[in-house]
Amino acid sequence: MSHFVAPSLLAADFLHLDKAIDLVNTSEADWFHLDVMDGSFVPNISFGQFIIEQIAGRAEKYVDVHLMIDDPSRYIDSFARAGASGLTVHAEACTHLHRVIQQMKEAGVKAGVALNPHTPVSVLENVIEDLDLVLIMTVNPGFGGQQFIYQSIPKVRQTAELITTHNSRALIEVDGGIGEQNAAKVLEAGARVLVAGSSVFKSDDPAEAIRRLKHIDANPVAYV
Numbered sequence: 001m002s003h004f005v006a007p008s009l010l011a012a013d014f015l016h017l018d019k020a021i022d023l024v025n026t027s028e029a030d031w032f033h034l035d036v037m038d039g040s041f042v043p044n045i046s047f048g049q050f051i052i053e054q055i056a057g058r059a060e061k062y063v064d065v066h067l068m069i070d071d072p073s074r075y076i077d078s079f080a081r082a083g084a085s086g087l088t089v090h091a092e093a094c095t096h097l098h099r100v101i102q103q104m105k106e107a108g109v110k111a112g113v114a115l116n117p118h119t120p121v122s123v124l125e126n127v128i129e130d131l132d133l134v135l136i137m138t139v140n141p142g143f144g145g146q147q148f149i150y151q152s153i154p155k156v157r158q159t160a161e162l163i164t165t166h167n168s169r170a171l172i173e174v175d176g177g178i179g180e181q182n183a184a185k186v187l188e189a190g191a192r193v194l195v196a197g198s199s200v201f202k203s204d205d206p207a208e209a210i211r212r213l214k215h216i217d218a219n220p221v222a223y224v
């Protein structure tokens, strides 16, 4: 099964977001990845529903929205209405994670859960069957351009095992410090979605950077 490439617009030039959107639309990228930060769950503040609505209105591909916000249950419906195809909440930000997953499904979007680097995969044991996506953070969330944490690779493998054991359809997404130097390794561990911010938008040729990530040579483990 081939993998998906999801450029993160956080690393794009915000004065020319239209160009970044057109680039993703016309490139070999599969998804848009949009990072919502609230200045509380993570130190930075990025953008919210109104910007996402505009991006989604121009996007011709799957719109993957990563909510790095406290108590995301308050905003599931409004992000779904803004045009998200899928929403991902942080396990660490939800007191009632099972309920929030049901809320995403009821809102008609794909349901994802993200785990920070310190959070064990075992927190997903009782919800994995309901998930469409598991996002393994490969940096601490809140900033683009950080160093990939190599301990994430066995964690991706553990997640793939959990998915197989529970016969879940969830895809594994990796996010943070992803580029050509580590893409094969995470894919071989079981990742199916590569989020890439700096390695795409800070490169001299973003479309070519996307193309190279899409054509990475790897021997992925078999699951889902």
Ligand SMILES: O=C(CO)[C@@H](O)[C@H](O)COP(=O)(O)O
Residues within 6 Å of the ligand: 008, 010, 011, 033, 035, 066, 139, 140, 141, 142, 143, 144, 145, 146, 175, 176, 177, 178, 195, 196, 197, 198, 199
């Ligand atoms: O969620 C986040 C950061 O919190 C990411 O989506 C980053 O935006 C990825 O950026 P790079 O590490 O690829 O620059």
